[in-house]
Structures are given as C-alpha cells and as structure tokens.
Amino acid sequence: MRAVQFSASIPIYLQVMGDMKRDMAAGALPAGGRVDSVRALAARYGINLNTMQRACAELEREGLLVTRRGIGSFVTEDRERLEALREEMARGLAQAYLEGMAGLGFGRAEAEARLKREGEE
Amino acid sequence: MRALWKCCKWEFLQSELAGPGGILVLIFGLAYGWNAARSWNGNGVPVILSALLVFCTVLAVCRAMQWPYSGAFALERTSGRAAWQSIGGRVLCWALVLAAAAGIQQVFFRRCMDQIATIWPKLFADGADRVTRLAHWIGWRGFLSIWVMSLGVYILALTIALTAKSGVNRHRASLARAVGNAAAVTGMGWCIWWIFPLPLPLVGAGAVLIGLPLSGWLLEKKAE
Amino acid sequence: MSRILEVSGLSKHMGDSMALDGCSFSLESGRIVGLLGPNGAGKSTLLKTLAGVLRPDQGTVTLRGEPVTRRLRPRIAYMADHSLLPGEMKVETAVKWYRDLFPGASEPRLRQVAGGLPWDRKVSELSKGQAERLDLGMLLAREADVYLLDEPLGGVDPVERAHILNEVMAFLEEDRTVLMATHLVHDIEPILDDVLFLRGGRVILHEAAEEIRARYGRSVEEHYMAVFGGGTA
Numbered sequence: 195m196r197a198v199q200f201s202a203s204i205p206i207y208l209q210v211m212g213d214m215k216r217d218m219a220a221g222a223l224p225a226g227g228r229v230d231s232v233r234a235l236a237a238r239y240g241i242n243l244n245t246m247q248r249a250c251a252e253l254e255r256e257g258l259l260v261t262r263r264g265i266g267s268f269v270t271e272d273r274e275r276l277e278a279l280r281e282e283m284a285r286g287l288a289q290a291y292l293e294g295m296a297g298l299g300f301g302r303a304e305a306e307a308r309l310k311r312e313g314e315e
Numbered sequence: 316m317r318a319l320w321k322c323c324k325w326e327f328l329q330s331e332l333a334g335p336g337g338i339l340v341l342i343f344g345l346a347y348g349w350n351a352a353r354s355w356n357g358n359g360v361p362v363i364l365s366a367l368l369v370f371c372t373v374l375a376v377c378r379a380m381q382w383p384y385s386g387a388f389a390l391e392r393t394s395g396r397a398a399w400q401s402i403g404g405r406v407l408c409w410a411l412v413l414a415a416a417a418g419i420q421q422v423f424f425r426r427c428m429d430q431i432a433t434i435w436p437k438l439f440a441d442g443a444d445r446v447t448r449l450a451h452w453i454g455w456r457g458f459l460s461i462w463v464m465s466l467g468v469y470i471l472a473l474t475i476a477l478t479a480k481s482g483v484n485r486h487r488a489s490l491a492r493a494v495g496n497a498a499a500v501t502g503m504g505w506c507i508w509w510i511f512p513l514p515l516p517l518v519g520a521g522a523v524l525i526g527l528p529l530s531g532w533l534l535e536k537k538a539e
Numbered sequence: 540m541s542r543i544l545e546v547s548g549l550s551k552h553m554g555d556s557m558a559l560d561g562c563s564f565s566l567e568s569g570r571i572v573g574l575l576g577p578n579g580a581g582k583s584t585l586l587k588t589l590a591g592v593l594r595p596d597q598g599t600v601t602l603r604g605e606p607v608t609r610r611l612r613p614r615i616a617y618m619a620d621h622s623l624l625p626g627e628m629k630v631e632t633a634v635k636w637y638r639d640l641f642p643g644a645s646e647p648r649l650r651q652v653a654g655g656l657p658w659d660r661k662v663s664e665l666s667k668g669q670a671e672r673l674d675l676g677m678l679l680a681r682e683a684d685v686y687l688l689d690e691p692l693g694g695v696d697p698v699e700r701a702h703i704l705n706e707v708m709a710f711l712e713e714d715r716t717v718l719m720a721t722h723l724v725h726d727i728e729p730i731l732d733d734v735l736f737l738r739g740g741r742v743i744l745h746e747a748a749e750e751i752r753a754r755y756g757r758s759v760e761e762h763y764m765a766v767f768g769g770g771t772a
Contacts, residue, residue: 389623390623392592395610395612
C-alpha cells in the first residue's frame with residue numbers, strides 16, 4: 195500500500211500524474227511495461243476512480259501511457275519520450291532549487307557552490 | 316402476496332411470542348387455565364380463563380403502538396413495499412394469534428361450564444342469570460364475537476399510532492404521545508359507549524372494517 | 540455520464556420552519572458526491588425525503604427521468620445516521636430480515652462485508668464501528684441506482700473509518716452514484732467527485748472537487764470553511 199499523502203489543496207489528479215511520472219522517469223515503471231488497471235491504481239492510491247481515470251487520460255494525452263483495447267495499459271516504449279520526461283522533471287527540480295535559494299536571499303553563484311558541496315559529502 | 320406473508324412471519328418472529336419467553340407463557344397459561352377450569356368456581360374464573368387472550372391482545376397493542384416509531388418502520392418505507400401488504404401481514408399475524416387464544420378460551424369455558432352452572436346459582440342471588448350471560452359467550456357466535464373484539468382493539472391501536480404519525484405535528488410524534496392519544500380515544504370511546512351502548516361485537520367489527528382501510532390509507536398516503 | 544437523479548424545487552415544512560426550501564440539483568451517474576453543510580442545513584431531511592421516509596410538501600424527484608413512485612423506491616438505497624435494524628435481533632436474523640425486505644441484496648456480498656462480524660450477537664450489542672460495517676455492508680450489497688448515506692462515519696475510530704471508506708470504494712461500479720452527508724470532510728476528500736453545499740434547505744454550491752482545487756487553490760474543507768465560516772469567501 196503506497197503511503198502517498200496527497201495535499202487536498204491541489205488537484206489530486208495532477209499529484210497522481212506527478213507520482214507516476216516520477217516512477218516512469220526513474221524506471222520503476224519501465225518502458226513498455228504493463229501498468230495496473232485504473233481500478234487497482236485508484237485503490238492503491240486511495241483515491242476516487244474518476245480522478246484516477248482523469249490522471250491516466252492526461253498521461254495518455256501526453257504520450258506517456260498507451261492503452262491497448264482489451265489488453266491493458268502500458269508505459270510508452272518511446273525511449274526518447276521518456277528521456278524528455280526525465281529532462282523535464284530534472285529541470286523542474288533544478289528550477290525549484292534555484293528559485294528557493296533566491297527566495298532565501300542566496301545569490302546564483304552561492305546556490306551552485308552549495309549544491310556542489312552537498313554533492314561531495 | 317409474498318410480501319404480505321413475509322410481513323406476517325416477521326411480525327410473529329419479532330413479537331415476544333416467538334421466543335422462549337413466549338413458549339413459557341403459553342405453557343404456563345395453558346396449565347393454569349386448565350387447572351382453573353377444572354377446580355375453580357368463583358366469580359373471577361371467566362377472567363382467569365381469558366388470561367391468555369388478554370395477554371395476547373395487550374401484546375398486540377404494544378406491537379402496534381411501537382411499530383411506527385421504530386427504525387424498521389422507516390426502513391420499510393424506503394423499500395417500496397405496498398401499504399396493504401404491510402398492514403395486511405401484521406393484521407393476519409395477530410388475527411391468527413388472537414383466534415388461537417380465543418379458541419383456547421372457548422375450550423376452557425366449555426370445560427368450566429358444568430361446574431359454573433351448578434355452583435353459581437347457589438353462590439349468587441342472580442346466579443342463574445349470570446350463567447346464562449356467560450353461556451352467551453360460548454359457541455361459534457361467542458368465539459367470533461370475542462375474536463372480532465380483540466382484533467378490533469389491535470386495529471384501533473394500529474390506526475391511532477399511524478394517525479399520530481400522519482397529522483400536522485407528525486415530525487414531533489413520539490411513542491409517548493401516541494399512548495396518550497390512545498388513552499384519550501379509549502376514554503372518549505368509553506363515554507360514548509356508555510351513552511349509546513351498542514353491542515360490543517358490533518363495535519369490534521366496526522373497528523376492524525373502518526380501521527383496516529383507514530390505516531392502510533394512512534400508511535400509503537400520509538404517515539412519515 | 541448521464542443524469543441519474545434530478546431534484547427540482549423540493550420543499551418541506553418541519554413545524555414552523557422550512558427544512559427544505561426549493562432544493563434543486565441533479566446527480567450524474569457514477570459519481571461520489573459529498574453533501575456538506577452546517578447542522579440544521581437540511582442534510583438529513585434531504586436524504587430522508589429522497590429515500591421516502593419523509594414526504595415533501597412540494598417538488599419532484601426523478602430517477603432516470605421517471606418520477607420516483609413506490610415501484611422505483613428500492614432503486615434508491617438509504618442508510619440513516621443510526622442503525623434502523625431492530626435492536627433485539629441477532630446479526631444473522633437481521634441480515635435475513637433485511638434480505639426479505641430488499642430482495643435484490645446479493646447473499647455472497649452480504650456475507651463478505653459482514654464477514655468479520657459476530658453473527659450471534661444482538662444488533663444492539665454491536666460496537667458503533669461494527670454496526671456501521673453491518674449497515675453499510677447490507678446497503679452496498681443491494682443493486683440500486685443511488686446510494687444515500689447519512690453520516691456513515693460518525694463516532695467511529697480512524698482505523699474503522701479507513702476500513703469503511705475502502706469498502707465504499709471497492710464496491711462501487713462504474714454507474715453507481717453515492718450521495719454522502721458528512722461532517723468529516725477531511726476524511727472523505729480523496730474519494731469525492733463532487734460536492735454539494737447546503738444551507739437553509741437549499742443548494743448553494745454544486746461543483747467538482749477537483750474544480751474547487753484548481754480554481755480556488757484550496758481543499759474542499761478549506762473552501763467549506765471559507766463559504767460557511769462567515770468571513771468573505
């Protein structure tokens with residue numbers, strides 16, 4: 195049972211999508227691999243079925259999920275698409291870090307230096 | 316029709332009669348009554364012999380009064396069950412029970428009659444009169460009259476309970492109020508009967524013939 | 540998605556006050572809808588009127604386009620905030636009684652949900668959580684179009700609550716609709732599709748939960764506080 199706590203202030207389907215994207219980028223949901231049914235996913239996340247359906251529909255629209263009628267849902271086999279996803283998520287994290295540091299009053303150079311130090315420890 | 320029979324069955328099972336307590340009362344009542352019929356002779360004997368019938372009637376009245384205030388009543392209203400089946404099933408159950416009790420009473424009376432016929436004229440000045448009056452209640456006519464009267468009491472109680480749940484103040488209806496209503500109606504009825512003493516079996520039949528469709532109508536259209 | 544329940548102009552007097560005052564809304568099939576509002580807003584009255592326990596003074600209720608008559612009553616399944624089962628009955632007997640009253644209930648499902656319960660104990664002797672499980676289990680074992688739940692989680696500990704919510708989720712098929720009145724907004728947020736806000740016997744808001752999150756940037760609970768809190772929404 196995945197212990198994901200969703201914030202109720204942000205659309206839940208977006209948070210679920212984010213969680214699944216992380217799994218896809220990290221390889222926990224491998225390329226071409228089978229994804230559980232919407233019902234099973236909804237049960238695992240502890241959320242509403244319709245919300246889960248919306249999340250999956252959006253992922254499909256973004257080309258990350260492929261549904262084959264009668265067989266099931268699968269992560270896309272398009273490795274370039276998955277690479278692009280990783281890129282997108284990495285950029286997001288990086289930007290969040292830089293924005294956060296700027297908000298604390300740190301300059302750009304200081305932020306980068308700190309990151310390097312953290313990485314070496 | 317199935318729903319009517321189910322109603323009847325569950326009414327019986329839910330009344331106290333179906334449990335071990337009920338069977339105990341029945342056995343005790345039968346034994347006591349039989350003994351009284353064989354050996355007692357006084358004025359109070361007819362009352363004692365009627366104990367089972369009185370007990371069943373009181374039980375029926377209690378069941379009738381508490382029914383519209385129970386959770387089961389509300390749940391039944393969400394089931395879409397027809398009012399005539401709901402009322403009919405309950406009335407059928409108690410009609411059968413009261414018929415059995417009245418039948419037992421008849422048996423006891425018959426058993427007792429010989430002794431009473433000899434002893435009462437010696438005990439009381441108007442003894443012969445009393446014997447005749449008692450004999451009036453024995454036999455098919457007597458059985459039917461008594462049965463109709465007790466059933467009438469039940470149906471009256473049912474109608475009063477449903478009326479309280481149908482009136483303008485139905486959202487404030489409670490069992491206590493219904494009992495109060497019943498007491499008031501009984502009191503009024505007694506006064507009216509004192510002035511216009513119709514034969515009791517007729518009153519009973521009237522209660523059945525009017526109360527039955529009335530309670531059905533109330534349940535279908537008005538009660539909450 | 541189709542409109543399964545349409546309520547129009549529902550009004551009900553309770554003594555001097557109007558418990559329901561021209562209440563109108565419609566429910567779509569396959570949605571879990573939360574009915575929220577302060578005490579006295581008319582939530583219980585609304586559910587009882589939809590279920591047929593109370594009779595409306597005015598207004599119409601249609602199920603799949605047909606007016607709800609006695610024949611359609613069993614298609615609307617209702618669970619009150621307290622157990623309506625006869626307290627003196629044993630659990631096993633109560634289940635049989637319920638099945639006789641609602642012939643559509645599925646036996647395997649009944650056994651499955653009520654499985655962990657003591658069959659031999661009287662209904663009145665069950666704990667609050669057990670009584671809730673029994674009521675809910677029997678309700679969900681029925682084949683109905685709309686399921687009305689009045690405070691299904693009240694007075695139940697968090698473990699039992701989570702269990703009950705899981706059961707609600709597991710039993711709902713694609714085209715079943717649930718209307719749930721509750722104060723525990725926080726607990727049911729993750730499973731809500733839509734919310735209905737009720738005040739003074741009328742519907743003042745009917746929106747998708749995700750829509751509230753996206754548009755106002757806050758949870759349904761926070762939105763409730765804003766709308767009913769008395770401050771500026």
